[in-house]
Amino acid sequence: MRLLLLPLLAATVDLVAARAVPASHVVHERRDARSTTWVKRDRVEPHIQLPVRIGLKQNTQAMEQAQAWLMDVSHPGSESYGQHWSQNDVIRAFQPADDSVTAVRDWISSVLGEKKQITHTDNKAWLAFDASAAELETLLHTQYHEHHDAAGGRVKITCDEYHVPKHIQEHIDYITPGVKGVHVHASELRKRSFKPGHHGGYGGPFGWQPPKQRPAPHMPQNGSELATCDVAITPACLQALYNFQPLSPHAKVSPNNSMGIFEEGDFYSQQDLNSFFTNFTSYIPNGTHPTLNGIDGGSAPVAVLDAGGESDLDFELAIPIIYPQTTTLYQTDDLYYAEGGNGTTGGIFNTFLDAIDGSYCTYAAYGETGNDPTLDPTYPDPNGYTGKLMCGVYKPTNVISISYGEQEQDLPAYYQQRQCNEFLKLGLQGTSIFVASGDTGVGGINGDGAANGCLRNGTVFSPTQPNSCPWLTNVGATKVYPGRTVYEPESAVVDTPGHPYRGAFSSGGGFSNIFPIPAYQASAVATYFADHNPPYPYYFNGQYNSSDGLYNRNGRGIPDVAANGDNLATYVDGNFTLEGGTSASSPIFAALVNRINEERIKAGKGPVGFINPVLYNNPGVLNDIVNGTNPGCGTDGFSCAEGWDPVTGLGTANYPKMLKLFMSLK
Structure with missing residues (x-):
């Protein structure tokens, strides 16, 4: 100033x-x-x-009614289903x-x-x-x-x-x-010294580790090969798993239905995308790329040797599912902050939310107004982006996929609650937010908190953030196990230590210590406890320090749904590799919902918005996953079961059934 x-x-x-x-x-x-x-x-x-x-x-009354308002436009039985609000409606109400x-x-x-x-x-x-x-x-x-x-x-x-x-x-x-x-x-x-970010993101410098990579033992011979999907998951494998076909490259699509993808400190390479299209989706022209919505100095693409596994993965998965629909890249923060400059990478998502909702820049809630000066970047930045903080410069897309996050313990509750309110408001406006559930099972990052990333002396399960917010859709990870085919049920990902990937990997899941079980999820969670009660002591209201329990019995359950997240065929840094992580699962599920929005728009309907109430009321449109666990914190974690479970949620997409359901709604 x-x-x-x-x-x-x-x-x-x-x-x-x-x-x-x-x-x-x-x-x-x-x-x-x-x-x-x-x-x-x-x-x-x-x-x-x-x-x-x-x-x-x-407005106190508005805050008390906010959840009811969201359910009013999101519940399949509501007379107001799909009647989403404008941003001015939201501002006036709150x-x-x-x-x-x-x-x-x-x-x-x-x-x-x-x-x-x-x-x-x-x-x-x-x-x-x-x-x-x-x-x-x-x-x-x-x-x-x-x-x-x-x-x-x-x-x-x-x-x-x-x-x-x-x-x-x-x-x-x-x-x-x-x-x-x-x-x-x-x-x-204002002379600043560079400090590398202390997090290793599950798609960037935040939260979970980057997508798991290893050299591919097998290059599929053609784009339609299904015999080796247990080795390498290609676009054809995903089509078989979730029962959909690519759109015609010449299909007429809505210019207002681009799929949004969030990135931070990780960048795609056009050369990698071109290599992927050439080998697996020849109907997609080389040069196809996302529209860049750069936020506070965020830019892309980069040279092939500077490419990141997360960004390449997101677009190599999403584009083949939705093409010729388009993708929008929300590349957030200048390189100085995105890579940990000034130590202000403790927070995440605030500058992104600023850019798609100008009111968030000054929104006051839970003792926080605007961005946190300790956790969030400060602009202008003499080490990078010298413009003003970007507020309300981009319209949120109908669907946004996020493959980044942290553990709940890493950020103050008020910081997470304020962001959660924003996700609720975006849902009111018809935006569907999908977030990867994490790659460390019921635990956290090794060395983050306790040595194994868990709470209270390394024993208590560590929930993920922003996943614990009830107003977004969490996506866990499944896998085609060796010797299995795409015509058989998938299982939850459980890659044990010693696997060719970098360390163990299992689908993130559990129960929030901050947010309670939302009403739309209450019956599913109660059924899970009644029929498949986990063999661990538990506590209530997030009070793990005053208990011998390992998980919060009345916390919001994670995840909601799942999609394939292991052995994904990708091109990164010019090389054909296999990647894994819930980082892959989120854009897969989100892309299928983006396609559903396209069909609804053609029929004169609006986007589906917050989809959880519809799915929890109609779990039969998903493929239930009943095999697998998500180990961590010295335990086997939770187990998959019939119905909802804290490993793979309600299950993976059955696209024709999902499409039929959402098309039947007004």
Whole structure:
């Protein structure tokens, strides 16, 4: 930000410092342990101008009704099924109550004067104004200091705690600059050192490991070969498994039904895509590529030797399923941040959500307004993208596939809850979000937390994030086992240590420690416990530290569905290889839903949006997976079973049955 100087008396500082907090005020926020990396230094000069943003509480009644609204447009039995909202509808429904806006505005004016210009932002979530440090200290009964991050060379202005009147507290979610502060973009203090990301993503630098790769022992002789699908899964194998055919290359498709794919710190190569098309889908012309929606400096493609296994995999799987429908690449964040620059890769998805929903940039919920200055990138970035943070510049596609994530334990609950609300709002607007469920069974990444990635001394199962959010669709992984064919039922992936892939791999699944079982899933989960009760002690409400239990008995179940995720034929770095991971499963299932949307659009209907209520009410449109486990944390994990299970969910797609079902809905 730019620092403006105004001629205020230095004595003001002493007056503020000496003023006692009135009994009518209460502490609204106080610094927590996450802020210890920042060192408090000099008191901020009273004349420094600060951009003040007061996040107003979302409409309480709306937040209570939000789940019902989503079910109203998503449940197959609802009269309003498919009648998705516009973004303006969402903003109007969730905007703060008028009395909250009035009360907070009157409070500001009573302290700082009627002439203070206060703006109510377009998304209705903020009151915004500029104030000097002295004015803000008077308003909030606090003191502001410079806080320095020695490792990153950053500086922000922040306070240890701040106070608001008791009658105002119920109307305010969060104030900035508050305990999280506002960054000072002083060039002499912004020299940053590179720190590699501490995560190894299941498709990038976040969360799970990159897709598992190994040299392919067998190159299928032609694109239609099915005899060796137990060795290498090609597009023809997927067509046989899920009973669909490629579209005609000349089919007329909707220009408004592109399939979105999220990428972060991993990039596709056009040469790899061309090699794949040439060998397996000759009906797709070389040069076919996604439309780039670059976010905050994200760009692609790259040279073949710089290609990433995740991006190549996503597009080599999705494009053959939906072509001539198109794909859209949401390439997120500049290279500096995407590869761990400044250590701010703890968070994930906030800048992506900013770019597809401008209101998210300023959305206040769960003690967080806008992006987290510690967990998320800060733009402009002198080491990369020098533009402003991108807010609302891209329209979300009808379907978005995400093969990235972390463990629940890695991020604060409020950070995950705020994002989960956004996924709910996207569902209201008709967007289907699919997320890979993870590659470590019931555990986490080795060395992340406990040595084996599990909780409480390496014994408690570690749920995944954002998978635990109830308003998206999680996709687990299945496999054609050696000696089996595509005409036989698949099994859950269980690749044990010593497998040719890099280490063990099993389909991520379990129960959230943060989010409860959603109503649409309650019957399926109850049936699983009644008929196939796991042989492990459990706990309730996420309280694993006060229990001997290994999993949360009343948490949201993961995953919802599954798709093939092992021995996928791919081209990466110019070489034919086999890859595996739920990173593959998500774009496969998502692409099939994108095709269903295409058929609905042709029939004059809208996209299917959030599909979980339909699938849980009609599990017969999926191929139930009854064989396999997802080991981790020193156990065999959970077991597949008839019906829903926390390994492969409801099962894999039976495309004709799914299509018939969704076409029957209005």
